[in-house]
Amino acid sequence: xxxNDQESRDLRRVNLDTTLVESSETLDPNELPDEEIxxxxxxxxxxxxxxxxxxxxxxxxxxxxxxxxxGPSGCGKSxxxxxxxxxxxxxxxxxxxxxxELDGTEIHDRNVDVAQLxxxxxxxxxxxxxxxxxxxxxxAYGLRLTENLPKSELDDRVEWALKSAALWEEMEGRxxxxxxxxxxxxxxxxxxxxxxxxxxxxxxxxxxxxxxxPLSTLKIEELIAQLKSDYTIVIVTHNMQQxxxxxxxxxxxxxxxxxxxxxxxxxxxxPSKQQTEDYITGRYG
Amino acid sequence: xSRHISGEYDKELDSLQSTFTMLGGLAxxxxxxxxxxxxxxxxxxxxxxxxxxxxxxxHAVELDRNATFVIARRQPAAADLRLVVGLLxxxxxxxxxxxxxxxxxxxxxxxxPYDSSRxxxxxxxxxxxxxxxxxxxxxxxxxxxxxxxxxxxxxxxxEIDELYDTVVKLAIDEMSKNHSTLxxxxxxxxxxxxxxxxxxxxxxxxxNVVYLVHGQTIIHxxx
Numbered sequence: 001x002x003x004n005d006q007e008s009r010d011l012r013r014v015n016l017d018t019t020l021v022e023s024s025e026t027l028d029p030n031e032l033p034d035e036e037i038x039x040x041x042x043x044x045x046x047x048x049x050x051x052x053x054x055x056x057x058x059x060x061x062x063x064x065x066x067x068x069x070x071g072p073s074g075c076g077k078s079x080x081x082x083x084x085x086x087x088x089x090x091x092x093x094x095x096x097x098x099x100x101e102l103d104g105t106e107i108h109d110r111n112v113d114v115a116q117l118x119x120x121x122x123x124x125x126x127x128x129x130x131x132x133x134x135x136x137x138x139x140a141y142g143l144r145l146t147e148n149l150p151k152s153e154l155d156d157r158v159e160w161a162l163k164s165a166a167l168w169e170e171m172e173g174r175x176x177x178x179x180x181x182x183x184x185x186x187x188x189x190x191x192x193x194x195x196x197x198x199x200x201x202x203x204x205x206x207x208x209x210x211x212x213x214p215l216s217t218l219k220i221e222e223l224i225a226q227l228k229s230d231y232t233i234v235i236v237t238h239n240m241q242q243x244x245x246x247x248x249x250x251x252x253x254x255x256x257x258x259x260x261x262x263x264x265x266x267x268x269x270x271p272s273k274q275q276t277e278d279y280i281t282g283r284y285g
Numbered sequence: 286x287s288r289h290i291s292g293e294y295d296k297e298l299d300s301l302q303s304t305f306t307m308l309g310g311l312a313x314x315x316x317x318x319x320x321x322x323x324x325x326x327x328x329x330x331x332x333x334x335x336x337x338x339x340x341x342x343x344h345a346v347e348l349d350r351n352a353t354f355v356i357a358r359r360q361p362a363a364a365d366l367r368l369v370v371g372l373l374x375x376x377x378x379x380x381x382x383x384x385x386x387x388x389x390x391x392x393x394x395x396x397x398p399y400d401s402s403r404x405x406x407x408x409x410x411x412x413x414x415x416x417x418x419x420x421x422x423x424x425x426x427x428x429x430x431x432x433x434x435x436x437x438x439x440x441x442x443x444e445i446d447e448l449y450d451t452v453v454k455l456a457i458d459e460m461s462k463n464h465s466t467l468x469x470x471x472x473x474x475x476x477x478x479x480x481x482x483x484x485x486x487x488x489x490x491x492x493n494v495v496y497l498v499h500g501q502t503i504i505h506x507x508x
Binding site for chain 1: 287288289290291294360361362363364365366367499500501
């Protein structure tokens, strides 16, 4: 990609000297009022040893919306999503600069309880990872660790979580069966049920459907659409059509830099940056 | 713009563009032949226009089908999506230009030989010339993605609208003075209306150029 291509075209600023029909699409994420921001990332940089994986990233992730992170392999999208619940803390040699505020609280502050943070910011990975336990125990596991609920309330919460993950109808009579016997799509929804059972405010989904068949993928996408009314969702996906289908906002990352962050409609219909356009139109390696 | 990683995708988009270019060329010829047939009362030329109209329709259907297939197969985004959507819209406009040309050609068979001494003659011929230029310009700005000239062509549509009003007024004056040429004068109004519509279709294509380049829709009839 040459320098000219990399320059911002910012076509929306072009004065056509005529009347334009303005889009009434989702607001620019940078123009949202503070109360609508869930995660506020400022000047975030991350090193793995000497390697700079994230470069000075700033973005405001809206509350109760789906924000997709897209970009080629190695661009830093998984690294970024793992910053939101400090999963990168577990990796040796990681250094992080900058700020991430969750509902106004800096998540790197010394007095932040990381275990509590991870309950508040749940995560689902590419491969379904149910525990080798029953369906019921998978959902109840986190609750037993965090809340001392009576059996009847625990049952209610398990049912609620399975309903939230659109799995109750399929699992109602199979709660004692091993989770490992479920299909891949069911396992992934079970993992989502496990994540929502502890009532987080944010759900991080790292390629949640990439190991699933098309029908299971559609169920997960439908579930995301339902969950966003209660949770702020950040999804990493390699599938650009999936980003276009499920998200309200999309950010494009390349080589650790945030190239563009805008409403999904703007990103997929009329991106401002040539690099974004090249990536989503398949002109990019 | 650089090429896609998929060379096949580039070929599919190039093929759509080629079909549209051919369609546009045919429509230009149709307008020219239809007006010549009308002004010179040439029934052979009028028959030729009617025969070619079938070809235009066939190519327009082919373009629609192939563009729809590209959407299904490639799921285009951003400029690619605007290109394909623009081609679908343009295809409809060009197909309708063909319809209007055919309408003019048919009228030439239904009226007396055209009388160039009538009061509306100079305005009608000027309208024809400006409509032809508008159509040619629209195809040209589309091929070059030339927004500046697209906007000029859109603005020039007002002149054609004014000429249409003048021709209609003069034709009505003629009808009120001489009832024996009522059918012929009425046909002039139909021809002028077709030319005015052709100019509108050219304007639509120019608006699509703005959409294609800037991703923004400009209001119809904006000056």
